[in-house]
Amino acid sequence: MDPFARAALVGTGRHPDVPTPGLEALAEGLEGRTPERRLLLAAGARAVARAAGRTAGAVAPGPDAADPDTRPACTPGAARLLRRLFTGRQAELLPEALSRLAAAGLRLPHALLPMALGADPQVREAVREVLGTRGVWLARQGPSWEWAVAPTEAEPPPDEPSLEAKLDHPAQRIRVAASRQLARMADSRLARQMARRATSLLTSRMEVRLPSELDDAWRRDLGADHAPEAVGRKAGWLLRTVALVPPSHWEDRFGRQPWRLVADIASDEVVLAEALTRATLLHDARSWAGPLWDWWQTRVREPPGQSAVVDEMRAALLARMPREEAERRVARLLEGAGDAALEALLEALPVPWSAGFSRQYLAALHQHVEALGPEATGFSLPWQRSVAIAGRALSPAVLPEAAAPLPLARSRTLRIRQWRARLDAFAETTRVRQHLVEEIPL
Amino acid sequence: MTDGVQALDRWMDDLLRNGLANLENVGSAPWSRRARRLVDAQVPGLARWLGSLAGIPGSGADWPEVLLDELGRMALLTEAFHRLDDLPPPLQDEVLRRLGWSLRKEEVLERGERVRDRWVVLGRAEEEDELLRTRRDWLAGLDGGRIALLLQFAHGSRRFETRLDPGTTLEGELCFWPGSNPQRVLVVEGRGSEVTVDRLPGSEDVDAFLDRVSAEVARDPWARRFGGALRQVVPVLGEDGWWLRDRRGLGLPFQSDHCWNLLAISGGHPVDVAVEWDHRFLAPLAVVADGVFQELC
Numbered sequence: 001m002d003p004f005a006r007a008a009l010v011g012t013g014r015h016p017d018v019p020t021p022g023l024e025a026l027a028e029g030l031e032g033r034t035p036e037r038r039l040l041l042a043a044g045a046r047a048v049a050r051a052a053g054r055t056a057g058a059v060a061p062g063p064d065a066a067d068p069d070t071r072p073a074c075t076p077g078a079a080r081l082l083r084r085l086f087t088g089r090q091a092e093l094l095p096e097a098l099s100r101l102a103a104a105g106l107r108l109p110h111a112l113l114p115m116a117l118g119a120d121p122q123v124r125e126a127v128r129e130v131l132g133t134r135g136v137w138l139a140r141q142g143p144s145w146e147w148a149v150a151p152t153e154a155e156p157p158p159d160e161p162s163l164e165a166k167l168d169h170p171a172q173r174i175r176v177a178a179s180r181q182l183a184r185m186a187d188s189r190l191a192r193q194m195a196r197r198a199t200s201l202l203t204s205r206m207e208v209r210l211p212s213e214l215d216d217a218w219r220r221d222l223g224a225d226h227a228p229e230a231v232g233r234k235a236g237w238l239l240r241t242v243a244l245v246p247p248s249h250w251e252d253r254f255g256r257q258p259w260r261l262v263a264d265i266a267s268d269e270v271v272l273a274e275a276l277t278r279a280t281l282l283h284d285a286r287s288w289a290g291p292l293w294d295w296w297q298t299r300v301r302e303p304p305g306q307s308a309v310v311d312e313m314r315a316a317l318l319a320r321m322p323r324e325e326a327e328r329r330v331a332r333l334l335e336g337a338g339d340a341a342l343e344a345l346l347e348a349l350p351v352p353w354s355a356g357f358s359r360q361y362l363a364a365l366h367q368h369v370e371a372l373g374p375e376a377t378g379f380s381l382p383w384q385r386s387v388a389i390a391g392r393a394l395s396p397a398v399l400p401e402a403a404a405p406l407p408l409a410r411s412r413t414l415r416i417r418q419w420r421a422r423l424d425a426f427a428e429t430t431r432v433r434q435h436l437v438e439e440i441p442l
Numbered sequence: 443m444t445d446g447v448q449a450l451d452r453w454m455d456d457l458l459r460n461g462l463a464n465l466e467n468v469g470s471a472p473w474s475r476r477a478r479r480l481v482d483a484q485v486p487g488l489a490r491w492l493g494s495l496a497g498i499p500g501s502g503a504d505w506p507e508v509l510l511d512e513l514g515r516m517a518l519l520t521e522a523f524h525r526l527d528d529l530p531p532p533l534q535d536e537v538l539r540r541l542g543w544s545l546r547k548e549e550v551l552e553r554g555e556r557v558r559d560r561w562v563v564l565g566r567a568e569e570e571d572e573l574l575r576t577r578r579d580w581l582a583g584l585d586g587g588r589i590a591l592l593l594q595f596a597h598g599s600r601r602f603e604t605r606l607d608p609g610t611t612l613e614g615e616l617c618f619w620p621g622s623n624p625q626r627v628l629v630v631e632g633r634g635s636e637v638t639v640d641r642l643p644g645s646e647d648v649d650a651f652l653d654r655v656s657a658e659v660a661r662d663p664w665a666r667r668f669g670g671a672l673r674q675v676v677p678v679l680g681e682d683g684w685w686l687r688d689r690r691g692l693g694l695p696f697q698s699d700h701c702w703n704l705l706a707i708s709g710g711h712p713v714d715v716a717v718e719w720d721h722r723f724l725a726p727l728a729v730v731a732d733g734v735f736q737e738l739c
Binding site: 002004005008009011012013035036037039040041042045050052053054056059060061063064111113114134135137138141142 | 451454455456458459460461462463506507509510511512513514515516517518521648649652655656659660663666676677678679680685687688691692693694702703705706707709710711721731736
């Protein structure tokens with residue numbers, strides 16, 4: 001610390017001799033003043049002298065300058081919109097905005113790059129596509145932006161021996177994951193053996209024959225032993241075993257098409273249907289998705305307290321179908337009060353929806369809102385919740401139509417007020433999306 | 443007024459006699475109490491200055507030095523006030539203005555120097571406390587090279603009286619507040635252009651900028667904010683913080699909430715940067731890169 005500051009800190013009461021290094025001429029002019037005043041005036045003079053005599057310091061050069069960007073930046077209007085989304089308002093539209101930017105062959109403006117690099121991890125992949133040369137250059141210098149620099153290395157496909165070894169891992173999570181990966185390797189030992197084991201559990205009429213006991217090798221290959229909740233122990237073995245086997249195995253084995261096989265599943269064989277559904281998801285067996293969905297939709301005799309499984313299976317299968325097929329199935333549910341799982345099912349549809357389905361949804365919404373009346377009779381929570389999903393998912397082509405006001409009653413009942421708030425948010429979302437479409441034309 | 447200044451002198455003497463170390467744990471109460479007395483004594487300028495020092499004690503390893511600098515400069519001001527009649531009239535204006543002696547608009551127009559030029563609005567700094575918003579727009583004359591400050595205050599959500607758009611040019615006449623180092627201006631008349639500039643008029647290197655600062659400090663030792671532009675500098679993140687580096691490899695440190703934005707916009711290439719210097723750090727306000735003006739906000 002310099003002598004002035006030390007003297008000031010301690011106080012002239014204790015240290016009346018004020019040093020005046022370099023300021024002797026000034027000190028003479030201060031003769032006769034109190035020590036405090038002398039210290040203050042000398043410090044002031046020194047501060048002014050330093051300010052006036054400030055010199056520039058030598059600065060080491062930074063890293064090499066960035067190469068020019070190859071893609072153009074978006075318009076200032078789009079930049080304003082993106083800034084708003086990055087700052088958290090309507091952030092749920094960020095993925096759409098970023099992928100639109102990428103599809104239009106554009107990149108983020110440089111001024112938005114720090115904000116984009118600091119965005120939530122969920123949008124990083126989308127951000128990476130529009131960083132441009134400058135964004136990667138900046139990320140290299142940033143505090144925690146390595147994710148944008150390193151190319152995403154595809155993990156090397158695991159080899160069978162290492163996965164086999166993991167079947168003996170103490171953590172069940174690791175064992176189950178290894179078992180699933182081995183099941184997806186067409187000619188792995190586990191896949192072959194599991195198909196053989198599964199065969200013993202099903203007849204050609206899709207009747208279940210539960211195993212009486214599992215041998216140790218079978219148990220090991222499943223990765224887990226205990227049954228999921230609400231399913232018996234033996235049914236749990238069936239569930240885990242059949243879920244690992246590619247559904248095409250049954251087509252080959254029984255020489256029948258998926259829809260015929262699924263039609264044979266008894267309406268109370270929920271465990272078998274779940275097992276085949278999980279197998280469909282694991283092996284991406286698209287030709288099974290439709291028939292199984294229909295089984296869950298129309299055939300299932302729901303065991304008490306199990307509706308969550310039904311909803312989960314339906315939503316998961318929707319995501320595996322071609323878009324038109326999925327939309328056609330959900331469109332049937334848009335009539336009436338609405339399926340209890342409407343929200344989950346709409347959420348499972350690929351985004352954005354087709355223009356046709358979007359119009360069907362808007363028409364059904366219009367009808368539903370109109371039918372509510374001032375007391376919101378026929379109130380449906382799934383419908384009310386669906387508008388938030390629709391706001392994000394509607395086809396860009398119908399956004400202008402979505403701006404048309406809906407015939408909501410003018411009453412002030414709680415339910416109507418809730419509806420109004422939802423519809424206002426819906427209108428705001430579709431307005432911002434329309435703005436996006438205009439600012440980032442494809 | 444004189445009573446208030448003398449009371450402040452005694453208060454500062456007491457501080458120094460007892461030692462600044464005592465201030466670290468007393469909070470802001472003594473500062474605001476003393477500032478209120480100064481307001482009552484009709485020296486609002488000193489009151490604001492004193493109030494702004496409350497945050498210094500304990501704010502960093504070098505706080506005693508920073509605080510002593512401020513108090514020392516304040517003592518120079520009260521000293522100048524006691525000997526006001528010995529000072530040249532333009533310096534008297536600076537001293538009185540700092541104490542809080544405000545001029546009416548008519549007086550400024552009557553006594554101030556009027557300068558006609560094409561004024562580029564370099565950039566804007568804004569500060570806000572619960573009651574008052576302060577806006578500083580810095581302008582540079584394209585022909586005469588003068589730097590001007592449009593300082594405005596607005597209460598609550600009210601608008602500022604004069605609106606300038608950073609990056610645009612105002613062709614017209616400004617009137618400088620009278621004083622030994624005229625910075626602050628009134629817009630007498632002017633016509634704004636919508637077009638934004640594609641380069642900033644300013645200092646070609648950091649030394650030239652500091653020469654200007656020295657000249658201003660010589661005319662007004664209490665001057666503490668210096669607007670301007672640095673031409674063709676590169677923002678660099680060093681071990682010890684951010685620097686603006688000129689083409690000769692010399693530089694000054696900068697601080698801002700927008701350091702990374704400035705780096706992103708420059709990409710390591712030289713850019714023109716509008717700045718405000720406070721004797722310690724530059725604050726970057728706006729930047730021109732590839733001929734495009736952008737505010738840093």
